Amino acid sequence: MGEIVGMTGDESIAHAVKLCDPDVIAAYPITPQTIMVERLADFVYDGELDSEFIPVESEHSAMSCCYGSSIAGARVFTASASQGIALMFEILFIVSNARLPVVMGVANRALSAPINIHAGLEDQLVCRDTGWISIFCHDCQSAYDTTIMAFKIAEDKEVSLPLMYGIDAFIISHALEGVETLEKREVEDFLPPRDPLYVLDPDDPISVGSLALQDSYYELKYAQEQVMINSMKTIKKVQEEFGELTGRYYNVINTYYAEDADVILVTQGAITGTARTVVDRYRRQGKKLGLAQVHVYRPFPEKELRDALKGAKVAATIDRSITFGAPGPILYSDVKVTTSNGGPIIQGFIAGLGGRDVRIEDIAKVADRAFETAKTGEEPSKISWVGVRGVEF
Amino acid sequence: MTETTITEKKKEKPIKWREMAFEERPVLAAGHRLCAGCAAPLVVKFTMMATEDPSICVSSTGCLEVSTTIYPYTAWQTPWVHCAFENAAAVASGIEAGLKALMRKNKIPKRKTNVIAFSGDGGTYDIGVQALSGALERGHNLTYVCYDNSAYENTGIQRSGATPYGAATTTSPGGKVIPGKPEFPKDIVKIAAAHDVQYVATVNVAYPKDFIKKIRKALASDDASFIHAFSPCPLGWRADSSLTIRIAELAVETCMYPLYEVDCGEYRLTKMIKKENKVPVEEFLKTQGRFRHLFKPKRRDDIINDTQKWVDWKWQQLLRLCGVKEE
Numbered sequence: 001m002g003e004i005v006g007m008t009g010d011e012s013i014a015h016a017v018k019l020c021d022p023d024v025i026a027a028y029p030i031t032p033q034t035i036m037v038e039r040l041a042d043f044v045y046d047g048e049l050d051s052e053f054i055p056v057e058s059e060h061s062a063m064s065c066c067y068g069s070s071i072a073g074a075r076v077f078t079a080s081a082s083q084g085i086a087l088m089f090e091i092l093f094i095v096s097n098a099r100l101p102v103v104m105g106v107a108n109r110a111l112s113a114p115i116n117i118h119a120g121l122e123d124q125l126v127c128r129d130t131g132w133i134s135i136f137c138h139d140c141q142s143a144y145d146t147t148i149m150a151f152k153i154a155e156d157k158e159v160s161l162p163l164m165y166g167i168d169a170f171i172i173s174h175a176l177e178g179v180e181t182l183e184k185r186e187v188e189d190f191l192p193p194r195d196p197l198y199v200l201d202p203d204d205p206i207s208v209g210s211l212a213l214q215d216s217y218y219e220l221k222y223a224q225e226q227v228m229i230n231s232m233k234t235i236k237k238v239q240e241e242f243g244e245l246t247g248r249y250y251n252v253i254n255t256y257y258a259e260d261a262d263v264i265l266v267t268q269g270a271i272t273g274t275a276r277t278v279v280d281r282y283r284r285q286g287k288k289l290g291l292a293q294v295h296v297y298r299p300f301p302e303k304e305l306r307d308a309l310k311g312a313k314v315a316a317t318i319d320r321s322i323t324f325g326a327p328g329p330i331l332y333s334d335v336k337v338t339t340s341n342g343g344p345i346i347q348g349f350i351a352g353l354g355g356r357d358v359r360i361e362d363i364a365k366v367a368d369r370a371f372e373t374a375k376t377g378e379e380p381s382k383i384s385w386v387g388v389r390g391v392e393f
Numbered sequence: 394m395t396e397t398t399i400t401e402k403k404k405e406k407p408i409k410w411r412e413m414a415f416e417e418r419p420v421l422a423a424g425h426r427l428c429a430g431c432a433a434p435l436v437v438k439f440t441m442m443a444t445e446d447p448s449i450c451v452s453s454t455g456c457l458e459v460s461t462t463i464y465p466y467t468a469w470q471t472p473w474v475h476c477a478f479e480n481a482a483a484v485a486s487g488i489e490a491g492l493k494a495l496m497r498k499n500k501i502p503k504r505k506t507n508v509i510a511f512s513g514d515g516g517t518y519d520i521g522v523q524a525l526s527g528a529l530e531r532g533h534n535l536t537y538v539c540y541d542n543s544a545y546e547n548t549g550i551q552r553s554g555a556t557p558y559g560a561a562t563t564t565s566p567g568g569k570v571i572p573g574k575p576e577f578p579k580d581i582v583k584i585a586a587a588h589d590v591q592y593v594a595t596v597n598v599a600y601p602k603d604f605i606k607k608i609r610k611a612l613a614s615d616d617a618s619f620i621h622a623f624s625p626c627p628l629g630w631r632a633d634s635s636l637t638i639r640i641a642e643l644a645v646e647t648c649m650y651p652l653y654e655v656d657c658g659e660y661r662l663t664k665m666i667k668k669e670n671k672v673p674v675e676e677f678l679k680t681q682g683r684f685r686h687l688f689k690p691k692r693r694d695d696i697i698n699d700t701q702k703w704v705d706w707k708w709q710q711l712l713r714l715c716g717v718k719e720e
Contacts, residue, residue, distance in 0.1 A: 023491060024487065024494055026487060050494070050497070052490040052491070052494040054486060056483065057523060057524070060480060060524070064486075065486050065487035068451070068485060068487025068488040069488065069490055069494075070491070071491070072449075072492050072495065074495055091477060094476050200474070200488070202448065202471060202506065203447075205469065205471050207467035207473045208473070209474055210463065210465075210475070211464060212464040216464050216465065220464075
C-alpha cells in the first residue's frame with residue numbers, strides 16, 4: 001500500500017492515470033479540468049510516462065483522436081468538462097458504438113449560458129444517452145480509485161465500452177485532500193494490458209464505421225444495449241477486486257445508514273459528502289435519515305437502488321442539474337422510473353446550480369421537508385429549488 | 394525545417410503500368426456503389442497504387458464512405474475506419490499516434506504503416522478545416538487526400554467552399570437574379586501549404602503518373618502531407634459520365650486546377666501549360682450542366698469573363714510562386 005499524499009481531485013486523477021500507463025492522451029484544456037492535462041503533460045515531457053500526448057485543437061478532435069488511437073489498439077485517456085463535452089457530444093455516440101474503451105475524466109461544470117466555470121453535473125448527465133458507462137465520484141480518493149477501476153472495467157472484453165467519470169468542478173477538482181496512493185506494481189498486477197476486441201491489421205483487414213440502414217441499425221442498437229446492461233456485472237466484479245486490493249470497497253449505489261431509514265437522501269457527486277454530515281447529525285438526534293449515493297449512473301443500478309430504498313417512506317433526490325420543461329430533473333426522473341412499481345415517495349430537489357454552495361443547512365432543509373412528506377404521506381406536486389433567491393422553498 | 398526536399402530524398406521509381414496493373418494492391422473491390430464516371434474511386438485507386446507499405450485508411454462521411462461500406466459489406470481491402478464528417482484528420486492523427494506509441498512500447502510489431510485519410514471538399518474546406526489544420530500543425534505522419542468534387546454531392550449537390558464561381562448547386566441555384574454561386578472558391582492548397590508541412594500537392598485523375606509520383610512523395614514524408622485531388626462528379630456537375638477524364642484534363646489545360654507541388658516550401662509546377670496551349674475557361678464550363686445557365690437562355694459574358702480573369706490571376710500568382718516566366 002502506498003503513502004497518503006495531499007492532492008487535488010484533478011491531480012489525483014492525473015497521478016492515477018500515470019499508474020495506468022496509457023499509450024495515448026489526447027485532450028484540450030478547459031477549466032477546471034486543466035490540471036489533469038497539465039500534470040499528464042508534465043509526466044510525458046519529463047519522461048516519467050511513455051504516452052503519445054496529442055495537444056489537439058478542440059475537444060471534438062480530442063474525442064476523434066481517442067477514437068482513432070483506441071481503434072489502433074492503444075490505451076487512451078482524455079479529460080474534459082462542460083462546453084468541451086458539449087463539443088465532443090457527436091463523437092461520444094460513435095466511440096461507444098465502436099466498442100472502444102476510451103476513459104474520460106470529467107470536471108463536472110455548469111453549461112453555458114450564462115458562462116460559468118463552477119459545479120454542475122449536467123455536462124455528464126446529458127451524456128446519459130451516448131452509450132458511455134458513467135460514474136460520479138464524491139471526493140479525491142474516489143476520483144483516484146475510480147480512475148484505476150475505469151480502465152479495467154472499460155477494457156474488459158465483455159464490456160469494451162467507453163467510460164466517463166466526474167468530479168464536481170472546483171469543489172473536488174481543486175480541493176486538496178489526503179489520498180491513499182497505490183504503487184505502480186500494484187496497479188500493474190490489478191490492471192492487465194489492453195487486449196482489444198478487434199484490431200486494424202493490414203493482413204486481415206476490417207472496416208469500422210459502416211453505413212447501417214433500416215435492415216441492420218435496429219439489431220445493432222439492441223446488441224449495444226445488451227452489452228451496456230451486462231457491463232454491470234463487470235463493474236461490480238472490478239469494484240470487489242479493488243476492495244480486496246485496497247480495503248476500499250465501492251458499490252454501484254453507496255449507502256449510509258439506509259437500512260432502517262425513514263427518509264433517504266439520494267445524491268451524486270460532492271453533495272454526497274455534505275449529506276453524510278447531515279445524516280450523522282440527524283442520527284445523533286435520533287432521526288432516521290439515510291443516504292444512497294448513485295455512484296454508477298450508467299448503466300443505472302435499478303435493482304440496487306430499489307433495494308437501498310425499499311424500507312424508506314420518502315427518498316429525496318438532490319439534483320445538481322436541470323433539464324428544462326421535463327417532469328423533473330435528471331437524477332429524479334431516473335429514480336422515479338426505477339421505483340414506479342412500488343417503493344418510497346420520491347421527492348425532487350434541485351440544488352447548487354452553477355457552483356452555488358450547498359451547505360449543511362440546505363441539505364437539512366431538504367431532509368426536514370422529506371420528513372414532513374413522510375408524516376403526511378402525500379406526494380409533493382412540484383420539484384423544489386433549494387436556496388434560489390426570491391422563490392419560496 | 395528540412396534542407397533536402399522530398400523530391401531529392403525520394404529516389405524516383407519508374408511507373409510501369411503493365412506491371413502495376415497485375416500487382417495485387419489492396420484497393421477497392423469491384424461492386425462498390427459509387428456512380429458510373431465518379432472520379433472518387435480513381436482517386437482511391439491511384440493513391441493505393443502508390444503505396445509500398447501496408448496502409449490504414451480513414452474516410453470522412455461522404456459519397457466515398459456511404460457507397461463503399463454498406464453494412465454488412467465493404468469494398469475496402471485494407472483496414473478502413475469512418476467516424477464522422479468533420480474529423481478524418483483527427484481520427485487519422487489518433488491512429489498514427491496510437492500505432493507510434495504501441496510500436497515504441499513494443500506492444501505491436503514495428504513496421505512502416507501508412508495512415509491515409511480520404512475526405513471530400515465539404516469535409517475538408519468547410520466543416521473539417523479545423524481538424525485538418527490541427528493535424529497539419531502537429532505534424533502527424535499521415536497523408537490527407539481531399540477528393541474535391543466541388544459540392545456536397547452526397548447530400549444532394551449543395552454548394553461548398555470549393556464550388557466554383559457561377560456554378561449552380563441546390564443551394565446556389567442558377568437563379569433569375571443570382572446566377573449560381575456568387576463567391577470564388579477558397580484556396581485550400583495554399584491554406585495547407587501555409588502550415589509549412591513538408592509536402593503539399595495537387596493531383597488529377599487524368600494524370601495518373603503524376604498522381605502516383607506525388608502520393609509516393611507524400612508517403613515518403615515523415616510529416617503530415619496534404620493532397621488535393623480534382624474529382625469530377627457527373628451527377629452533381631450534370632456532365633456525361635463518359636467525359637470524366639476529359640473534364641479532368643480540361644481543368645488542367647484551362648489552368649483552373651493546375652498541377653503543382655509545394656515540397657519543403659518550394660513551389661514547383663508539374664504540368665506547365667504554355668500560353669499558346671492554354672484553353673479558354675469557357676471550354677471547361679461548357680462541358681457541365683452546372684454552368685448551363687451561363688450560356689442559355691442568355692449568354693452571361695460577365696460571369697464567364699470574371700471566371701477567366703480569376704483563373705488568369707491565380708495562374709500568374711502560381712507562376713510567380715514557382716519562379717516560372719511566361720514568354
